[in-house]
Amino acid sequence: MHIFYTPDIQSEKYTLSEEESKHCIKVLRLDTGSKLNLVDGKGGFYEAVIVDPHPKRTGLKVISHLKNYGKRNHYLHIAVAPTKNIERIEWFLEKATEIGIDEITLVICDRSERRDVKTERLNKVIVSAVKQSIKAYCPKLNEPVRFSELVSKNPSSQKFIAHCIPAKKNSLKEEISLNSDYLVLIGPEGDFSQEEINLALKNNFIPVSLGDSRLRTETAALEACFEINFLNR
Known part of the structure; x- marks a missing residue:
C-alpha cells in the first residue's frame, strides 16, 4: 500500500499537501475510495481512504490508527562530519533511516572538508x-x-568516539549496555585531531573501534548504526 508522510495530522480528517496530492492523484492515479497509509514521524501509523481526490488538496478520512508503530528499544544519535561530496552524506542518511536511527548531528571538526551544509535537501x-x-x-x-559544543553539552547515557589513532580501544559490542541511548561520534576523512579526542575523553566519551579496516566517513557512520541496531535486537 502507498505511504504518505503527514507530520501535522491530528484528527480523522486530513488534507494532503499539494506535493503529496499531485503524487497521489497525478502519478499514482488513486481515486475516491482508494486506501493508503500515513506516517506522522512521531510513531503514528494510519490507514486512510480518499474522500476528495483533488490534485492539489486531496481529502482523506482516517479509518485506523496505531501509536508507537515500530518503536525500538533504544535511542541512537550519530554525530558525523559532513563530507566534501554531500551525496555521500545523503547516502548515509538514506541507509541509516532504513536501518533505524533517531537523531543525526552534522559536526564540524578541525579537519572537516565541508563546513557549510544546507539541511533542506x-x-x-x-x-x-x-x-x-x-x-x-x-x-x-x-x-x-562545532565539535567542542557538541561534546560538552550532550547528556546521552552512553557516549562513544570512533577514531583511527592507535590507542587502547574496545569494540562497540564490548562497550555498550543494551536498551539504552547512545551518541556516536564519527570524524572527517582526516580523522579527529588529538585535541578533539582528548576533549571527548574529558567529557566521558569512550573510544571504540569499528574494525580493522580504515573506513570512509559515511561507511563508518553506517557501520556504527548497523552494529548498535543489531546488538539491540
Missing part, C-alpha cells in the same frame, strides 16, 4: 527513506554544530 532524503522503509518515526536532523 537532506531532510527530503530522510523523509523519502522513511516512506520507502515504512517507518513511523522520522529521524531528527540537527543543524551543523
Whole structure:
C-alpha cells in the first residue's frame, strides 16, 4: 500500500499537501475510495481512504490508527562530519533511516572538508527513506554544530568516539549496555585531531573501534548504526 508522510495530522480528517496530492492523484492515479497509509514521524501509523481526490488538496478520512508503530528499544544519535561530496552524506542518511536511527548531528571538526551544509535537501532524503522503509518515526536532523559544543553539552547515557589513532580501544559490542541511548561520534576523512579526542575523553566519551579496516566517513557512520541496531535486537 502507498505511504504518505503527514507530520501535522491530528484528527480523522486530513488534507494532503499539494506535493503529496499531485503524487497521489497525478502519478499514482488513486481515486475516491482508494486506501493508503500515513506516517506522522512521531510513531503514528494510519490507514486512510480518499474522500476528495483533488490534485492539489486531496481529502482523506482516517479509518485506523496505531501509536508507537515500530518503536525500538533504544535511542541512537550519530554525530558525523559532513563530507566534501554531500551525496555521500545523503547516502548515509538514506541507509541509516532504513536501518533505524533517531537523531543525526552534522559536526564540524578541525579537519572537516565541508563546513557549510544546507539541511533542506537532506531532510527530503530522510523523509523519502522513511516512506520507502515504512517507518513511523522520522529521524531528527540537527543543524551543523562545532565539535567542542557538541561534546560538552550532550547528556546521552552512553557516549562513544570512533577514531583511527592507535590507542587502547574496545569494540562497540564490548562497550555498550543494551536498551539504552547512545551518541556516536564519527570524524572527517582526516580523522579527529588529538585535541578533539582528548576533549571527548574529558567529557566521558569512550573510544571504540569499528574494525580493522580504515573506513570512509559515511561507511563508518553506517557501520556504527548497523552494529548498535543489531546488538539491540
